[in-house]
Amino acid sequence: MNIDMIRAAATRLEGHARRTPLLTSPFLDEIAGRRVIVKPECLQHTGSFKFRGGWxxxxxxxxxxRKRGVIAYSSGNHAQGVALAAARHNAPAVIVMPNDAPRLKIDNTRALGAEVVLYDRPGGEAREEVGDRIATERGLTLIKPYDEPQVIAGQGTCGLEIAAQAAGMGVTSGDVLVCCGGGGLTSGIALALEADAPAFRVRPVEPQGFDDVARSLTSGQIEHNAKTSGGLCDAIITPAPGEITFPILSRLCGPGIVVTEDEALHAMALAFLRLKIVVEPGGAVALAAALFHGDAIEGDDVIAVTTGGNVDAEVFKQALDRFA
Known part of the structure; x- marks a missing residue:
């Protein structure tokens, strides 16, 4: 992985991905005790940053x-990103999804033209085994959700935008908080900022109980989660950091931050009320860290990436009923 791959991905994405803005609110600044700058990747095609990596x-x-087709496994956001990218390239796509994924994500993936194959995540079935078997049987190219160089390169284009947009606001240093599962987006942004805005420090943010990256950064070796399902933040629940992403995270990132599910729901409600955006629980943890974990953050400004907005109605209603 290197910055040249990210810049090449940015060229291929030009005219296809949305350049999401930076948003602010004085109400959020007051809660956080500093200026909070939000990069709303929930406004990206398919509702998350994953379109960048898929394309x-x-x-x-x-x-x-490409004509033979691609296969991916995902709880929903990578699924939709790959499905749309494949459809726009006239390529077949098979997506392996857990049977407990949010219904909205399963339905959207099918609606984008992909064949969806469900597997029993709560029962312990491994998506890697299902994906590898189908890929071999059909001659498909596997596109992993985070431990894949071209996916990381695509996600890194978000970091290029952050560097340029923040500089336009006069912000050239501070913590950049990123919702983190396997580390594809976090490592891609870290590589981009190392090149274009080295005074920024990337911080992975995870939900309580699924903090494998934070623990891995502390121990210096890859740590695994005890469970890989059951949390509200399905979009960023992964077994462990990736073999490709972890060395990048170790070299470039500051300590991880861990938030509760209640804090994620609260951040969802505040994002809706103050920024007028819809964010899913896993996509809200970075904003939750910015708002409620100020003691762990350095600088007068903090940038938080809201990574996805594909939330089922009842979960969004839960956030608004409790915190709006």
Missing amino acids: SAVSALDEAT
Whole structure:
């Protein structure tokens, strides 16, 4: 992985991905005790940053390989990103999804033209085994959700935008908080900022009970989560940091921050009330850290990436009923 791959992905994404803005609110600044700058990737195509990585990976394939089709496994956001990228390249797509994924994400993935294969995540079935078997049987190219160089390169384009947009606001240093699962987005942003805005420090943010990255950064080796399902923040629940992403995270990131599910729900409600955006629980943890964990953050400004907005109605209602 290197900055040249990220810049090449940015070229391929030009005219296809949305350049999401930076948003602020004095009400959020008051809660946080500093200026909070939000990068709303929930406004990206398919409702999350995952479109960047999906397009980067699909567009990097040669035409013959692409025509045979691609396969991905995901709880929903990577699924939709790859599905849309494949559809726009006229390539078949098979997506392996857990049977306990939010219904909205399953339905949207099918609506984007992908074949959805469900697996029993709560029962312990491994998505990697299902995906590898189908890929071998059908001759499909596997696009992993985070431990894949071209996916990381696509996610890193978000970091290029942060560097340029923050500089335009006169912000050149501070903590950049990123919702973190396997580390694809976090490591991609960290690589981009190392090149274009090295005074920023990237901080991975995770939900309580699924803090494998924070623990791995502390121990210096890859740590695993005791469970890989059951939390509200499904979008960022992964077994462990990636083999490719973890060395990048270790070299470039500051300590991880862990938030509660209640804090994530509260951040969802505040994002709706003050920024007029819809954010899912896993996509809200970085904002939750910015708002409620100020003692762990350095600087007068903090940037938080809200990574996805694909939330089922009842969960969004729960956030508003409790905190709006």
